[in-house]
Amino acid sequence: MKASLWVANGQVVTTVGHSTSPQVGPALGEVLRYTDGHVLVDGDKILLVTDNYAQAKAMCDAQTEVVDATDRLVLPGYVDCHTHLSFAGWRDHELPLRLAGRSYLDILAAGGGIISTVQKTRAATPSALLATVLATLDTMLLHGTTTVEAKSGYGLNLETELKQLCVLREAGTRHPVEVVRTFMGAHALPPEYKNAREEYIAIILDQMLPQVAAEGLAEFCDCFCENKAFTIDECRSILLRAKALGLGAKVHADEITPLGGALLAAEVKAVSAEHLIHADREHLRAMAEAQVVAILLPATSFILQTAKRADVKSMLELGVAIAIATDYNPGTSPLPNMQLLQSFACFHYGLTPAQAFAASTINAAHAIGRAKDSGSLEVGKQADVIIQKAPTLDFVPYHLGVNLVESVIKRGKRVVNKGGCMYG
């Protein structure tokens, strides 16, 4: 069999052997490194990963596209497994208010916060939303993200939740970045149901979820399990209904208070639980047993300057699989860049560069049900490959503030080919 594309002579770094179960405990960050390696692609799939030049060359002919990766790092594309990328209404004007000490709840009361994004997202046309999503996907792709999870949840009514999901579906068909969709009607209680929360829950259960499932608009259902958002019981009913309809479950858990979302995630056998800053150690143990992936969002902690950090040490000890994601959204994480996210994971959360890498690739793929296809450079998987101008894996989180990605290959096609960092 001949290769259609040959990424040649690069420093190849990837996890191996974790397509069916994520890296946990001391295994997190175990990688294969070929100093002078080759990735061969056939169509949209990886044909071979080797450090044997002769073997690589023998699989190529005059038709093979050759991408020289000399002095470059060759990695699997980043998987950003938790974002809210379909929205209208940036909230940059709230930054000076927050820095001046105004609380999130003050800003919310003054018409800001998530509710302002909801209003603007409701008012936005699908084509305007689509343009924003496509532009964001461009930025993400240029920074090395080849697969992204994206949630609804700025609609909070049937029409707008569906609009968001349809826009995300359309974006995924038009853009090289693969978009995995999550329904999140339970992101916040809409203001018009302030005194009728049971009614809103009923709408989620009886209208939104069935229609989302029937139209195949989402693979997952997420909910914000938190004081001021939704209770454990409300989230349980939503997630169980979602599962009955064939969707996977996700939980925004224990971000601000130790409400017990992590335990709920274990109970309903969610695919993932996210944030987890206040998660109880015993609840983390339950997550490990139920094989729920922890998605950590260290950029959000940085931006909110949250003193408490997720309990990475316990997660490693107990065998909870750790993934990291940007949490890209207009309020608490306007950061689309998985390289800088790894810097936050290292400097702010204490992961090593190799752990942050695994958490951004194979474990992130597990967190959105894509580990069979994505997250590592292994034979038979999708050829999602990025080439970075960096001498070592450590260099990526270390050299923060510069886009090191030069080339991106998605499903075997070279979709970014430009200079990244200018360093010699």
Added chain:
Amino acid sequence: MKASLWVANGQVVTTVGHSTSPQVGPALGEVLRYTDGHVLVDGDKILLVTDNYAQAKAMCDAQTEVVDATDRLVLPGYVDCHTHLSFAGWRDHELPLRLAGRSYLDILAAGGGIISTVQKTRAATPSALLATVLATLDTMLLHGTTTVEAKSGYGLNLETELKQLCVLREAGTRHPVEVVRTFMGAHALPPEYKNAREEYIAIILDQMLPQVAAEGLAEFCDCFCENKAFTIDECRSILLRAKALGLGAKVHADEITPLGGALLAAEVKAVSAEHLIHADREHLRAMAEAQVVAILLPATSFILQTAKRADVKSMLELGVAIAIATDYNPGTSPLPNMQLLQSFACFHYGLTPAQAFAASTINAAHAIGRAKDSGSLEVGKQADVIIQKAPTLDFVPYHLGVNLVESVIKRGKRVVNKGGCMYG
């Protein structure tokens, strides 16, 4: 008089009226904003800044180069007033060690840290150093920096200190970014003088400084006033000798311990004191009286995860002028990007976006004696202008992780013209 270049229809934001004294106290961050503004350039100088389209147009003819800045932010170029950009030897491999809890002193004892950079810098050829510096200046320029201060201090012997400064001088003649040179022989005690520190001080005083001054290799002299580095008395003797030779004084002060570098800076009437994390409030008062600019380095604090932060509140109350800089170096701040630096200044140090902007422009120019020429968009100053794809000044530190700079004009010449952020 006709304009050679017209930056048209942008949102112009600049400080005004602070070319002779920096912004201090409540004035920090006071800016002029023209929603629909114009910057007209004649040769290398700013001819006019206005929101009067007719007036702008009247100064242009067919020869005028027009740069459309519609929906863009038009700012003075960033001034990075504290860097160590001339070095060999990245230290990315130390990151996992530090994250695993190894102390800086442990790493130093194992041959790492600054001493490893010194060894590699001594061994590097001038042309290799120059290539690295030019590549770094490229990266800085692409991110909006038009003037940079750069220190020696990885030589710690006469030959290499001069080599570093000569390389920086050469880089400044070849590259659009203006390079302001600082001699910093007192950066660390070289290992070969471990038991003979007086001898090394004498070499600085009697050999290095006179030669640096005689050859015009530096405008400033800096020294690391700190336990394990140089004492107050040693720094005083070095800075006074430097001043007698016509150099301006700078002090790395009170970074790790409250040794009193801030007070020394006031005493010797230094242009600036940097770091200042542990500076005593009374010493800050002395700095304000002596008009010493405080250069804060919040990225370094982030990277070292320093719990204590510089006392910005006291600086504002006491009228200390605040500038911010990247501290770009291979150990504690491998960050060349003044946009992300502003994010750290806001989220990590509590400055508002407008304060971080002023601290990155006019106040930074004061910190390196360039405020008459740089740091703001005012008639008669150098035409150092950047165009960013951002709707507001707040957006710059808020939207972290993306290079928003699209165009850079240095001394009236357009030296960067490319897409930055892909957002619509």
